[in-house]
Amino acid sequence: MSDLxxxxxxRGWRLTSQRRVVAEVLDGDHVHLTADEVHARAAERLPEISRATVYNTLGELVTLxxxxxxxxxxxxxxxxxxxxxPHQHLVCFACGTIxxxxxxxxxxAALPAAERFGFTITAAEVTYRGLCADCVRRSG
Amino acid sequence: MSDLxxxxxxRGWRLTSQRRVVAEVLDGDHVHLTADEVHARAAERLPEISRATVYNTLGELVTLxxxxxxxxxxxxxxxxxxxxxPHQHLVCFACGTIxxxxxxxxxxAALPAAERFGFTITAAEVTYRGLCADCVRRSG
DNA sequence: TTCTTGACTTAGACTGTGTCTATCTTAGGA
DNA sequence: TCCTAAGATAGACACAGTCTAAGTCAAGAA
Incomplete structure (x- = not known):
């Protein structure tokens, strides 16, 4: 993640210890953490980090x-x-796993021009929903 | 909407004046109201209706x-x-129109078995995002 | 028609998620 | 090393939604 x-x-980002730990928490490709989870993990390494800073940093990383x-x-x-x-998401109804x-x-490509109503469309997000194998087993 | x-x-729904106005507010096929908007419109006809009732009623209608x-x-x-x-949604980045x-x-059908990770998938929601004609004109 | 009862409604407290503000701290250039 | 604007902080605030305890009423029973 040092490439991040x-x-x-x-890009001229001022590198503070807080921003560093937030970036490190997000290391890896298969996590989908909430802001509070990011805050909790960051606080393990930097106990005094504030929620506002985590929200600010996440917002900046999204903008970038x-x-x-x-x-x-x-x-x-x-x-x-x-x-x-580029990718889409598959979400479990029961446990929320993504x-x-x-x-x-x-x-x-599946959206015909007649269905675009003059919009300039730039993105299509697909969310597949169902039950993961564990939750199917658990629910019978 | 009397068919609703x-x-x-x-289905054994007890029909109260509150539930009736909520159902009537949702009449029509091209509205996408928030709970607060539903509450505001319902309150025009039934001023004493509470937020909790609107949330309860919306939740029941979703369950049904x-x-x-x-x-x-x-x-x-x-x-x-x-x-x-069945349908999907097209959302304007700028004004939020749906x-x-x-x-x-x-x-x-676009999701190969190898990409399903043992999930029992029951739904695929697609959200197209872009700028509506009005917002394109306004911004540029 | 009136009575009865449990389903429904209500006000308002409460929770979770996210934003804002005023003040303090600090990274990094001079 | 010093300066200063960018960044961090605590905590108040805002919004969306949930919960609770007490009061109300739709609709079946008599």
């Missing part, structure tokens, strides 16, 4: 395109460090 | 499959009375 820190420094904001339910947003490879998935084709 | 009220009565809950951003959920015709759209094909 390098990229940020190259280094992480994605994912709102799969009405609850807390989740932050996805896998921003450089997996990155890679459908074939471009979902945008 | 009929369907609800058939009569309306859909739509969470297109991290903000308030919206309620979509167009639950009986339109129902009908893409071709089944988005579920």
């Amino acid at each position: 820190l390098d990229r940020l420094r190259d 395109g280094e992480i994605l904001e994912v709102a799969t339910d009405g609850r807390a947003k989740r932050y996805d460090p896998n921003a450089h490879r 997996r990155d998935v890679h459908p074939t084709g471009d979902p945008l | 009220l009929d369907r609800l009565r058939d 499959g009569e309306i859909l809950e739509v969470a297109t951003d991290g903000r308030a959920k919206r309620y979509d009375p167009n639950a009986h015709r 339109r129902d759209v009908h893409p071709t094909g089944d988005p579920l």
Whole structure:
């Protein structure tokens, strides 16, 4: 993840210990943490870090395109460090687990011009929903 | 919309004036109101209706499959009375306008078995995002 | 028609998530 | 090393939604 820190420094990001631990917490490609989870993990290394700083830093990383904001339910947003490879999400109804998935084709192509109502469309997000194997087993 | 009220009565729904006005507010196929907007419109006809009742009633209608809950951003959920015709949503980045759209094909078919990770998948929601014609004009 | 009862409604407290403000601290250039 | 604007902090605030305890009423029974 030092390449993330390098990229940020190259863009003139002032590197503080708080920003460093937030970036480190988001290291790895298969986590989808809430802001509070990021805060809790960051606080293990830097106990005095504040919630506001975590929110600010996450917001900046989203603006810079280094992480994605994912709102799969009405609850807390989740932050996805896998921003450089296009993907969609698969969410378990029961336990809320999120997996990155890679459908074939471009979902945008499925929307005919007549269904675009003059919009300039730039993104198509797909959320697949179901029960994960563990929750199927558990529920019978 | 009296067919909605009929369907609800058939399912043993106790019909109160509060539930009636909430159902009436949701009449029509192209509204996507927040709970607070539903409450405001319901209160025009029944000023003493409480927020809790609106939330309860919306939740019941969702459970019964009569309306859909739509969470297109991290903000308030919206309620979509167009639950009986499958469709997806097109959302304007700038003004938040939501339109129902009908893409071709089944988005579920685009997800290969190898990308399903043992999930029993039952739904695929697609959110198209872009700028509506009005906001394109305004911004540039 | 009136009575009865449990389902429904209410006000308002409470929770979780996120934002804002005023003040203090500090990274990094001079 | 010093300066200063960018960043961090605590805590108040805002919004969306849930919960609780007490009061009300729709609809079946008599």
